[in-house]
Amino acid sequence: MSPVSLLLNILWIALGGFWMAAGWLLAAVIMAITIVGLPWARASFNIAAYTLFPFGQMAVPREALTGREDVGTGPLGLLGNILWFIFAGWWLALGHLITAVMLAVTIIGIPFAWAHLKLAGIALWPIGKVIVPA
Template identity: 45%
Template structure:
C-alpha cells in the first residue's frame, strides 16, 4: 500500500515538491553560509519523494545519549536561518500541493502527507528521515525514559 501511495504522491505533485527541495539543497551547497543546512535539506528531500513508510524524527529522540545544549542552540539558530531563506516558500509549496491534492478523493491521503511535510519544512534542522518502525521504536523508548 505504501508503494501505491508513494507513486500517487509522485504523480500528483510530489515530483514538483521534491524538485523544490533539491533546488534548496543545491542553493544551500552553493551559498557557503548555508552549508550546515544541506543535511537537513537532503533529509526532507527524501521524505518529500517517499512520504509513506518514512517519518522525520528529531535526533534527540533517535540518540538521546548524544543530546547537547550547544548543538540544540546551534540547531535553533540554523532553523531561524532556514525559515528566512528556504522554509517559508517550501512550506507554502507543500500547503498548495496539499490543497490541490485534497480536491480529489484519491489524493486526500497524499494531501495530508504534504501538510505534515509543510510543518516540517519550517523547522527541519535536527531531523532525520527514518522508516516508520524506527520512529515508533524511538518514541516508545523516549516515553519509557521519561516515565521511569
C-alpha cells in the same frame, strides 16, 4: 517497503511529490553553493529524499531518537532553524500547503494532502530531524 507504501509513493510522485522534491533539491543546491549554507544543504538533501518517498517513513527529532542533545538539536540548531525559516522554509512550506489544498478537493487526494501538510511542518523547522522507517 511494503507493497501499499510502494503504490502510494508511485501515486505520490505523479500527484505533485516530484515537484516538491525538486524544490527541496533546488534549496539544497543553493545552500551548498553559498558554502555557509552547507549544514542546511545536508538537511535539505535528506528531506528531498523523504519528500520523494514519504510513505513508509517518518521524520522524528534526532534528540528523541538518540536520547542526547547535539549541535543540531541545541541552541545552534535553533539558530539554524530560524535562519532556514527566513531564507527557505516559508516558501517550501507554502508550496506544500498549496499542493495539499489542491489535493484535498478529491477523496483520493486526501491522504496525499495530509502528507503534504506533514512535510509543510518539516519545511518550517528541518534542522535536528531524522528520517526513519515508519
